[in-house]
Amino acid sequence: MRFVFSPLALARFIMIHRPDIVHLNTSMDRKAYWRDLAYLFVAKLLNVKVVNQVHGGPMPQEFFAGHAVLIWLLRRALYASDAVSVLSSKEYEAYTAFCPGALIVRIPNAIDPAELLGDIAAPDAHRPLRLIYIGRIIREKGLFEVLEAMAQLQRSGRKLHLDIAGGGPAEKELRSSVLQLGLDDVVHFHGPVFGAAKTRLWRETDVLVFPTYHPEGLPYALLEAMAAGTPAITCPVAAIPDVMQDGVHGFFVPPRDADTIAGAIAALDNDRAMLDRMARASRARVLEKFTVERLARDFSELYGAVLGRRA
Known part of the structure; x- marks a missing residue:
């Protein structure tokens, strides 16, 4: 029921509040992928920018290995995102190879120490x-x-x-x-x-x-x-x-x-x-x-880059 109704709730929120960016906090997990694919579709349908932040899981080349149609769909979803944020150097290399030309950035997690x-x-x-x-x-x-x-x-x-x-x-x-x-x-x-x-x-x-x-x-x-x-x-x-x-x-x-x-x-x-x-x-x-101050600066710069692409 959440899968069915939460995209509708997101659509309603976007239409009321008109955000500039929808930030998807996802992972390469089957359940999370299909849920966030629906959110991505809703945001793009309503002409809102999307930052897709990936928190671990298999590399994109491995996620749907052996399923050409699903690999194509994953690649389309990543290209549809206005930016993709990953955590590690290895992920950055994998995602840039999987989606050449897409805006991929590495922004590691951080804490308030x-x-x-x-x-x-x-x-x-x-x-x-x-x-x-x-x-x-x-x-x-x-x-x-x-x-x-x-x-x-x-x-x-x-x-x-x-x-x-x-x-x-x-x-x-x-x-x-x-x-x-x-x-x-x-x-x-x-x-x-x-x-x-x-x-x-x-x-x-x-x-x-x-x-x-x-x-x-x-x-x-x-x-x-x-x-x-x-x-x-x-x-x-x-x-x-x-x-x-x-x-x-x-x-x-x-x-x-x-x-x-x-x-x-x-x-x-x-x-x-x-x-x-x-x-x-x-x-x-x-x-x-790895402090939250650095994290805030990184995402502030990324949001600025995403919104700058609109102009």
Whole structure:
């Protein structure tokens, strides 16, 4: 019912308020694609400019692979947009190759870091390293491999603590894995967290473990962690390599590789001075490139370019 009636609601809104631009915040997901295709059609039918902001998912060449008509339709939809905004360098290359001549821009996600900017405390080598994961609990985020890595390290006598905040379809299985691996005394589930509770977790932790092989866009959890001075152990997927540099802001690990995750955790546990350097470099990186002020400037410039094309 939403698919049927929300385009009509959009049409009514446009006719009443006469906006200059409709900004579609979409992803390369089948449900989102067909919904936003209807919105695009409505906006163009009513002669309104459209900015199509894509948040992750498969590259356009892969989205309808093997279906020539659907590929043609996707390309027509992207050309019909007055601008397409993507998150990563890889997406920018893919979209410009898929739609030569279209206005494609790269505008990464950003955050307001104000609540995360407390002092970065020097890591205490005499207490267990504190790990954290914040996000949706699905297998593709690499959490099961994190547990395997922790079990390896615990068997070797290393002391660690992991906080998991969030929920999702794999939570029940993940909790069972914690029990099976004997990690129930060092892994703490918090459920979904927001506001001050989430800020407190970021400030109390040392390392974000996020070895995702999910088709990400640019994870807000990574930006928040870095702003809080929390280096990351993650996979170089989607826009993540545009944000952090391996060995400077944390470590890159291959997907589904518990052994390498264990090695990265051990390296940071052994060298707390390196952990401190990465924490400070991470915060500096976010403050330089990934604040909402930069995001506002980027979209202001893009909207101006789109409206300038009208003249």
